[in-house]
Amino acid sequence: MRVIPWLLLFTLMGVTLPTLAAERAEDPNEAQVREIAQGLRCTVCQSQSLYESNSDLAQDMVSVIRDKVAEGQSSEAINKYFFDRYGDYIYMEPVKSGANLVLWLGPFVGLLAGGLGLFVAVRRWQKGQGTQSVAAKSDNQGSVPNKSIEAELDKIEL
Amino acid sequence: MWIELGHFSAILALVLAVIQTGTAFVGGTLDRPVWVRVSRQAALVGSGFLTLAMLGLQISFLTHDFSVQYVAGHASLDLPFFYLATALWGGHEGSLLLWGWLLSVFGTIAVFSYWRSQSASIPWVLVVFGCLVISFLCLVLFLSSPFDRLIPPPMDGRDLNPLLQDPGMVFHPPFLYMGYVGFAVPYAFAISALIRGRLDDQWIRATRRWSLFAWAMLTVGIVFGANWAYYELGWGGYWAWDPVENASFMPWLTATAFLHSVMVQERSGQFRIWNLMLIITTFALSLLGTFLVRSGVLSSVHAFANDPGRGVYILGFMSVLLLVSFGLLTLRGDALKSENRLDGVVSREVAFLFNNLFFMVAMLTVLLGTLYPLAVETFSNAKVTVGAPYYNKVFLPIMFGILLLMGIGAVIPWRRASAQRMIKLFRLPLIIGFLALPLSWYWGVDHPYGIGALFLILFVITSHGGEIIRSVRARVRKDRLSPLTAFVRLISRNRRRYGGFVVHAGLLVMVAGFIGSGLFQEEQNLVMKPGETVRIGAWTLTLDKIHTVARENWEATEAVMHAQGRGEILTLRPQKRVYNEHSMPTTEASIHTTIREDLYVILGDAVGDGWHIRVFRNPLVVWVWIGALIMGLGVLIAFFEKRIVVARKTVREAS
Amino acid sequence: MSSWKLAIMGVVLGIIALFAMGLQNDPRDIPTPLISKPASDFSEPSLKGDATITLTDYRGKWVLLNFWGSWCISCVAEHPYLIQLADQVKDRDDFLIIGVDFKDTREGAFRFLQRHGDPGYQHLFDPKQRVAIDWGVYGAPESFLIDPTGIIRLKHTGPLYPGWFEKVALPLIDGGAVQ
Structure with missing residues (x-):
């Protein structure tokens, strides 16, 4: 039972240490460093951000960011510093201008156009069979057994 | 010795695959059942030989035979047994062999199980599988052979990549591959339907279980990958929108769309072409996934396994596959065209159509984001990154749309729904949904996405729950059963439907995990x-x-x-x-x-x-894994439905 | 042919073409936006520790700035050419080479120069790769050619190869500084 002494120790430490031990918190600048470094791509490790990468270069780049934040530089200035040196590649998130708008607008244009097209098509498919539509209506509002068949159908055949 | 046995078996399997394809082709075009039978036997023996090939390689691993180059590169004397036994797919060559083996085995199982019921499709299914197996075996044997010897053998191997020494990575590839390869079965039946130009919906019914199975494996495989990233990569997250992750996500999206839209075809024979396109796209995207991982055309964390030389071959293979499949689709499209008729604009059919729209746009978004950097690099001198922040921003609204449709589509009646019915169905879910506002205030959730997700989760749960309660009540009233019996009977008689409900519930749990870990880390x-x-x-x-x-x-x-x-x-x-x-x-x-x-x-x-x-x-990270388990359970329920019966007949039996 | 067929085949062909062309791209190469931009100045201690190297001191000359490190394998392949080049240009008064030894230790660098030969020109010592990052370097070896007015004229990623000077640098030098 190696656990018990440890538990005891930890309980003791738990009670006493928080008062004894120096409580640390991350540097107040770190949040800004994190925000910047998560938005910049590690140049050697492929599709990870600087902040998430363990590579030497990425970590040194993060420490450059740290120094610049400590100097009081703005996030925009720091982003631009890296952008000027590594180009568009460095931004995890492509800038919202020029050809990149295809990326940013494409999905929503696709949804909108697709939605409209689908709506028109659905209306056409529905209208394309005027008599049957009436039949369906009467089917739906028809006699009780008929109705229960419909209900049953709806349940069984997913 | 074992490795030569494996190598030789793989070569024999290739020869047999050629025989399989040739005889099935003759049998199919000239209508000679005997030839088809020969082809089937070739498929069976071929997968037997491929199994031997796998065994040969596996034994080489287990016996630490470092004179085999692949073993020397991916194992060592110190490698724990668990990883030694799974190191076979720890590298490029072995994973491709695994792919080929699964392909061959799945093909044989499909052919034998549908031998009688789908006899008209079988020759072409054999041809499709034969061609796929040939392509993979050529890649394995001539371009990236795991059977090569290393002379003189080293004293010890170079060990498995440490990143791969993790349970998540052990299970990730086989499940993912079972998913990818599983889609080959419905794909082969679809191609067969196109070649024969037959209008029936047989292939969809026949391969429903395969689609479900493949979808489940793919889901599990993706989640294992995420789990691996979370435990092993050490950056605090589980999904980085890495190109290779995207490559596995894209077929998942189209396959999910397919699982929904086939229901419309099964019911009323509509949207045939659309479904053919979905399944072809799904399988093509599965191959694209392999292409992306193995060719090195895109940069990614998985870059340790790339090789441009093989890239050229896989590109050729993929081009042929894409051109033949989509070419067939466009050539035969008109012959297979079904007349689309809808009874009501407000109906489950239409909800499923919009579901498909959202899934397609989701897939195209991921595809766009994955290919855009490649296009920019190819057509200009610049290089851009499309990273996680982009996908998170663009994908979330689409995902919300899908969730909303999920809440509506699963309960809205087929054919048409009256206004009263709609009010009855969705009044309560909406009211409960808006409880999200006080709840998020209470929990201190102030992010609009958090509130939105909470609304949707409540809405979908209530709409699904309401449907179950209504059905149970109806049964209690009609058959005078206890609520529990009624519930159990309801579920077991409609396993597919309620299995689907369980899958939806699992997804909701996952969404809670995504939102919690994504926004509140x-x-x-x-x-x-x-x-x-x-x-x-x-x-x-x-x-x-x-x-x-x-x-x-x-x-x-x-x-x-x-x-x-x-x-x-x-x-x-x-x-x-x-x-x-x-x-x-x-x-x-x-x-x-x-x-x-x-x-x-x-x-x-x-x-x-x-x-x-x-x-x-x-x-809430653990909710992601729990949600995946619930989804798996849901598929299991749906999978063991007795059989799909023609609707009218069931009604008559029931009444 | 109806429009949906054209659309499908168009997308399929587009993707195939994109991949075919994409196969020739190098996924690791990052194009630099620094060409034709003024070089970022530095004033850092030399590798031997006996001097401070300031880039602006060399205005009026073409400077080949070569980033390397003793940890870099390709640098070993490049090294013989650098030795040869240094010898070849030692009499030119309009061209010089400066090495930047980055992310390295002095001992490692000295051992490297001892083993593979010392080309004789000066090196900057940049252990925390501040200069390298300031120059947008992401690997080694990487080389920049700076013209006499202090404008970066080209960047070469990867080892310089025999004949590089005549083929790439001389035409630029003979063409003169920008404008």
Whole structure:
């Protein structure tokens, strides 16, 4: 039972240490460093951000960011510093201008156009069979057994 | 010796695949059943030989035969047995062999199980599988052979990549491949339907289980990958929108669309072409996934397994497959065209159509984001990155749309729904949904996405729950059953439908996990000395000491920390490991999981007399894994439905 | 042919073409935006520690700035050419080479120069790769050619190869500084 002494120790430490031990918190600048470094791509490790990468270069780049934040530089200035040196590649998130708008607008244009097209098509498919539509209506509002068949159908055949 | 046996078997399997394709082709075009029978036998014997090939390689691993180059590159004497036994797919060559083997085995199973019921399709299914197996075996045998010898053999192997020595990575590839290859079955039947130009919906009914199976495997495989990333990569997250992750996600999206839209075709024979396109796209995207991982055309964390030479071959293979499949689709399209008729604009059919629209747009978004950098690089001199922040921003609205449709589509009646019916169905879910506002105020959720997700989760749960309660009540009233019996009977008689409900529930649980961990992650990144503490959330962590630990094939610097909070005291041991055969250290995060949140600690480098430590509080991460389990359960329920019967007949039987 | 067929085949062909062309791209190469931009100045201690090297001191000359490190394998392949080039241009008064030894230790660098030969020109010592990052370097070896007015004229990623000077640098030098 190696656990018990440890538990005891930890309980003791738990009670006493928080008062004894120096409580640390991350540097107040770190949040800004994190925000910047998560938005910049590690140049050697492929599709990870600087902040998430363990590579030497990425970590040194993060420490450059740290120094610049400590100097009081703005996030925009720091982003631009890296952008000027590594180009568009460095931004995890492509800038919202020029050809990149295809990326940013494409999905929503696709949804909108697709939605409209689908709506028109659905209306056409529905209208394309005027008599049957009436039949369906009467089917739906028809006699009780008929109705229960419909209900049953709806349940069984997913 | 074993490896030669394996090699020889693989060559025989290739020869048999050629025979399989040839005889099936003759049998199919000239209508000669005997030839088809020969082809079937060739398929059976071929998969037997491929199994032997796998065995040969596997035995070489288990016996530490380092005279086999592939074994020497991916195993070592110190490699623990579990990883030794699974190192076969730890590299490029072995994974391709695994792909080929699964393809051959799945093909044979499909052919034997549909031999009688789908006899008209069988010759072409054999041809399609034969061609696929030939393509994969050529790749395995001529371009990336795992059977090559290494003379003189080294004393010890170079060991498996340390990143792959993780249970998540052991299970990730086989499940993913079973998913990819599983779609080959409906794909082959679809191609067969196109070649024959037959209008029937047979292939869809016949291959429903395969589609479900493949979808489930793909889901599980993707989640294993995410799990691996979370435990092994040590950056606090599980999904990075890496091109290779995207490659597995795209077929998942189209396959999900397919599983929904086939229901419309099964019911009323509509949208045939659309479904053919979906399944072809799904399988093509599965191959694209392999292409992306194996060719090195895109940069990614998975870049350790690439090779441009093979890339050219896989590109050729994929081009042929894409051109033939979509070419067939466009050539035969008109012949197969069904007349689309809809009874009502407000109906489940239409909800499914919009569901398909959203899934397609989702897939195209991921495809666009994955290919855009490639296009920019190819057509200009610049290089751009499309990273996680982009996908998170663009994908979330689409996902919300899908969730909303899920809440509507699963309960709205087929054919048409009257206004009263709609009010009856959705009044309560909407009211409950809007409880999200007070709830998020109570929980302190102030992010609009958080509130939106909460609304949708409540809405979908209530719409699904309401449907179950209504049906149970109807049965209780009609058959005078106890509610429990009625419930069990309801589920077991409509396993597919309620299995689907369970899958939806699992997805909701996952969404809660995504939102919790995505929006509310907290982090402390600092240098600590032994004895110092740091606070995160409700926890106080103390660094007790730093020491060294060792195992068979690695040595690690380990931090011993204890965390106090929520009435618990627990020990955390994050490590920085160096594997004997590799110089790059790997981080082993120490993770304490609770239902509420994960405490996730990473040990970094020594800085002065302190140590770099990153502590994350990841709320609700475990819900992602639980949600995946629930989804798996749902598929299992749906999978074991007795059989799909023609609707009218069932009604008559029931009444 | 109806429009949906054209659309499908168009997308399929487009993707195939994109991949075919994409196969020739190098996924690791990052194009630099620094060409034709003024070089970022530095004033850092030399590798031997006996001097401070300031880039602006060399205005009026073409400067080949070569980033390397003793940890870099391709640098070993490049090294013989650098030795040869240094010898070849030692009499030119309009061209010089400066090495930047980055992310390295002095001992490692000295051992490297001892083993593979010392080309004789000066090196900057940049252990925390501040200069390298300032120059947008992401690997080694990487080389920049700076013209006499202090404008970066080209960047070469990867080892310089025999004949590089005549083929690439001389035409630029003979063409003169920008404008």
